[in-house]
Amino acid sequence: MPRPLLIFIIILLPITVFFFIPPDHNLLYPEFNSFDITDRNGITLRHVLSKDYRTSSWKGIKEIPPGIIIATIVREDKRFFLHKGVDPIAMARAIYGNIKAHKIKSGGSTITMQVAKIVLNKRGRNLLTKILEIIYALKLEMHLNKAEILEIYLNRTPYGNQTYGIEAASQFYYGKPVEHLSLSEACVLSIIPKSPSILNPLRNKELIKKERDKILNKLLRMGLIDTLTYDCAINESIEFNEKNFIFNAPHFVDFILSQNIDKNCSKITSTIDINLQKNLEKMLFNLIKNLKKYNVNQGAIIVLDNKTGEILAMVGSRDYFDEDGGQVNGCLAPRQPGSSLKPFLYILALSNGIPMSYLMNDTITEFKLSDGTIFAPRNFGDKYHRLVRAREALGSSFNVPAVHILNIVGVEKFYNFLNTLHLSTIRKQPNFYGLSLSLGSAEVKLLELANAYRAIANKGVWTDYKFIRDSRKKIGERVFSEEVAYIITDVLSDNSSRLKAFGDDSPLNLPFPCAVKTGTTKNFKDNWCVGFTEKYTVGVWVGNFDGSPMNGVSGISGAAPLFRDIMIELHRREYPGKFERPKSLIQIKICAKTGLIPGKNCSVIEELFVPGTEPKETCNYCNVGEVRYEPWRIVPDCMDKSAKNIYILHPQDGDIFKLDPQIPYRNQAIAFKVYIDSTIESFSIKLNGNTLCKNTTTFLWQPKLGKYELEVIGNSRTGQKSEKITFTVF
Missing domain, CATH: 1.10.3810.10 (Biosynthetic peptidoglycan transglycosylase-like)
Structure with a gap:
């Protein structure tokens, strides 16, 4: 047989076989075995096919x-x-x-x-x-x-x-x-x-x-x-x-169908409460409608039963049928959580012996990283509060103290702890996130973050959430102690701890015990409000699926009012009780300013401690009047510099810095920053009369205990100009 003919037959034969063999009958006429997905009370959510839903x-x-x-x-x-x-x-x-x-x-x-x-x-x-x-x-x-x-x-x-x-x-x-x-x-x-x-x-x-x-x-x-x-x-x-149109709780049903479920059944009873679900869908729709003028177009809500882990409501977007991202499930979309991740950092700190009385600097601080670069976190609104206790820092969501805490406990340790909470989207290496992890730079899912908060509500025990009703109990994992869980709960439900940031009459101040935390990401791209009572955990996210920024809408003005309304709706029949305090915790009086054992001139408050972490040193700073506070500070950058030719931006007059024995000394440098206008031809920075540098507007100084006078002297055509401030390091 000629070779060309053989090649032709070899090519033609499989083609001929393919065309002459009839199509698979099962592919053309598949069997469709339908089943219903219902809510927890038997109300149909959707009728679907068991094979491909x-x-x-x-x-x-x-x-x-x-x-x-x-x-x-x-x-x-x-x-x-x-x-x-x-x-x-x-x-x-x-x-x-x-x-x-x-x-x-x-x-x-x-x-x-x-x-x-x-x-x-x-x-x-x-x-x-x-x-x-x-x-x-x-x-x-x-x-x-x-x-x-x-x-x-x-x-x-x-x-x-x-x-x-x-x-x-x-x-x-x-x-x-x-x-x-x-x-x-x-x-x-x-x-x-x-x-x-x-x-x-x-x-x-x-x-x-x-x-x-x-x-x-x-x-x-x-x-x-x-x-x-x-x-x-x-x-x-x-x-x-x-x-x-039986198409209820569409995001939730889609979520169920994406899971590995038993298809050989006539009905699946889910955990959701369709009446609650519909109420929350309306509430979210109305919120987004009211915030539309601020470029807020989407939101999501998750509600969990603390005891069982059952998902009671899942609202994935403003409107499932909206062509502009309506079918995106915001409860499952990874987004940066901002400050709503901070409670877990402080949980780790408590677990490592750092109490809520721990005193930290809340001033403009530059952290020198291992690669030589500088990380300079800023507080929301550029407001700083000198020295703050950990309770105030967490309750009021101050950024600089949070970075101090992460610098102490370590990025890798915090990263590993977050993984024990099953936050599945934090998968890059710890050094990728660095110190910014304390401010919520890693993306998380709203559902998983809310379930992590549920672990706090459940006294430090994490269990997986449930979306199908059955009698099987999820196996729990203890991820932190009951004592630590209660202290964090106490801080997050303590309105006085957040007074400096949110005031007395914020949406977070509910008429019953509720632990809650907000979060706002850079450029207002996301805002969050997550919290719990003894019965329920609620998570709310507000933002835009395309990542575009909102116009000045923060967690307290965007997600928090909706969170409040949801919590009141959940408890309208009966307010929840108080959180149960472990008997092993100790409560003692401390100095309100230093967190130490109070001296005779101290303002006294009470704080909770895990046994062994309470202060051992008596405060003697209030006795000599060295510690001074201001309720709020305006950062000098925002002041009118045109009134002076020379201005010391940092430190500010009267600032107090505390050396932290748990932070490496080299990482506690204080940045001296000055403003010099164009009329100044030359200048020098002096500390206690000794010249530190000339003609440079920033100088990093390794602090030592004591009182200091910082002076900037400049020369211009009209004469000599100077600016002087004092500060203390203890």
Whole structure:
């Protein structure tokens, strides 16, 4: 046999075998075993198929009225009965249109090619996928007649809202069998498969009417209907039987269907409470509506039962049916949590012997990193408070003290601790985040963050959340002690600890015990409010899915009011009780200013301690009047510098710095910063009369105990200028 002929046979044989072997019957006519997902009380959330989670019912071609068939063919493939699976004219027109538009606008697919795409289950729009569709369409035309191909198409094509097949669509949108559809209704359904998300009857009635009228006009022009039939259909109003739209808690149901669940059942009872869910959906919608002027377009809510871990409500976006990201689930989307991550840093600090009385500097501080770069955190609003206790720092969400704490406990240790809380999206190496991890630079999911807060509510024991109701209990993991959990709960529910930042009448001050923390990320891209009572944990996120910043909306003004309303709604029948305090904790009096054992001139408050972490030293600073405080400070950068030629920006007059024995000495340098205007020709910085540097506006000084006088002396054409301040290091 000649070699060319042999090669031809080798190539032709598998092609011939492929085309002559009939298509797999199970691929063309799959079995659909439906089941219902219900809420915790048996109310249906969605009817789905167990195989691929879609709603469908099969109808033979003879059961489908001619109006549906004609409208579908006119809409999708008007030369359906003339081609053998591929329409060269439609294909050429699509290629020309795509080249002209410089993008894929049309695929030129026939009904047979669409059936091939459904059967092959190939996603995406590319050349290889199109070639496979063409080949399989030719095979289908060899083995099936046109009626059989139409039957498969009409029973398996998508009609939007997780509804597949013409009978399911008829029942869903009109509440009646396909046999009872009018011509107008048949035309409406024939429109949807072209683009189910855009041509959604639930959202775009005007567009649907416009497209329906086009189909009816085509049918009239082609002589497929008479004028009387046309007039009746064109004048028929478009109405849907909304009571059949069983599509409740859509983000939550989608979440369930994405999990590894048992498909061999008739019903799945979920954990959600649909009445609560609907209330929260309305509350979120109204909040976003009110904040729209501040460029706030999205939000998400999660509610967990503390005891069982059951998800009671999951609102993933403002509106599931919104074309602009509505189907994104904000409860599962990774976002930076900002300060809402801080409680876990202080949990780690407490677990390592650092109490809530621990005193820290809250002043402009520069942290020198291992690579030589400088990390300079700023407080929200650029407000600083000199010396603060850890309780105040956490309650008022001060950034600089949080970085001090992370610098003490270590980034890697905090990173590992966050992993024990199953925050699955914190996966980059610890040094990638660095000290900014204390300020919530790592992305987390709202659901997982809320569940981590639930571990605090559950006295330091983490268990996984639940979305299906059953009697099985989740295995718990102790991740921190009961004593530490209570102290953090006490801080987060203590309105006095957040007075400096939020005032006395903030949305966080609820009429019952509630531990809560807000978070706002850089440039106002995200804001959070997460917290718990003894019964429930609630998480709220507000922002934009595209990452665009909001206009000045923080956690306290965006997410917090909604959090408050949700908590009041959850407890409207009965307010929750107090958090249970472990008997092993000790409560002693301390100096309000230094956190030490109070001396005779100290202002006294009480603080909770894990045994062994209480202060051992008596305060003697208040006795000599060395510690001075201001309730608020305006950072010098914001002051009017034009009044002076020379200005010391940092430190400020009267500042007090505390050397921390737990932080390496080299990391506690104090930055001297000065402002010099253009009239000053030369200047020097002096400390206690000794010159430190000349003609440089920033100088890092390694502090020593004592009182100091910092002076800047400048020379100009009009004479000598100077600025002087004093500060203390202890």
